[in-house]
Amino acid sequence: MKISVIVPVYNAEKYVAQAVESALQFDEVYEVILVEDKSPDNALEVCQQLTEKYDRVKLFQHPDKGNHGAGATRNLGLEKAGGDFIAFLDADDYYLPNRFDAEKELFKDPKVEGVYGALGVHYYSEKAKEQYYSLFKDNLTTVYRKHDPKDVFPGQLNMKGSFGLFSIDCLTVRREQMIQKLKPLFKTHLRLHQDTEFLFRLSYYLDLYPGILDKAVAMRGVHENNRITTVDSQKVNPATTRVLLWREVNNWAQHEDTIPEDIKRHIGRMQRSYEIALAPAVKKWGMITKYLITDYPSIRSGIYNINFRKYLF
Known part of the structure; x- marks a missing residue:
């Protein structure tokens, strides 16, 4: 397997090194593609240091050096990716050592176009835990049982009862099939929920199979300055x-x-x-x-x- 891990970077100077190093622990990771989206902090400098330290880390920005949102940033990463498989990772999240255990076996079958797993929660501070524990608790974000690929799309639409959810951090897909079948990729005019919309369409066009569902393969990092906090502070309904x-x-x-x-x-x-x-x-x-x-x-x-x-x- 040659996996390209795409990491959109915005306001994550404190966390991006951990994200990158969690991906580099795997021999299957061919490259980690950082796409810096005009962060207001020192994330760009941290990304530059990571490219100097690790040969497998590549850094890109938008041509105008501007801020374009997570959708356009992931699309740029996909454009630059050279691996046969694509995985995603938010810059304040990180992979666990079992991240690709299921994928290594499942992708031996050519009909498997994508694999999804379970996401855990890590609170970076007591303040973040106090503020967001009621939302995330210590629960897994996961699909509750193994489903046939044909049931994944209606399941995500709440048509299959208690189906559950999976995160883009826990998704691995065959690059060529995704690019051929999914057009556009991420919709750039959606500033929020573009990953959810992407997963809906992806699960319709590609055959996605369950990987590890009963324990986390990656961790969602919750802190005071991530996207959900920003939305909350702006009083967005x-x-x-x-x-x-x-x-x-x-x-x-x-x-x-x-x-x-x-x-x-x-x-x-x-x-x-x-x-x-x-x-x-x-x-x-x-x-x-x-x-x-x-x-x-x-x-x-x-x-x-x-x-x-x-x-x-």
């Missing part, structure tokens, strides 16, 4: 960003002729459930009354949606 996500997914689904109609309806209802939750009070109850009569599943979709319940009243 999580349901607002989810509306944008589901609008994007719905637009793609409606233009993809091979997606079954029941799945398209479900995606539309997920979008609608968030839009109901965000509507002004008077309009909200009018929408709820309307859909209780004309499309009750839109309301039912929302009932299982934590942000729908949180922002409903």
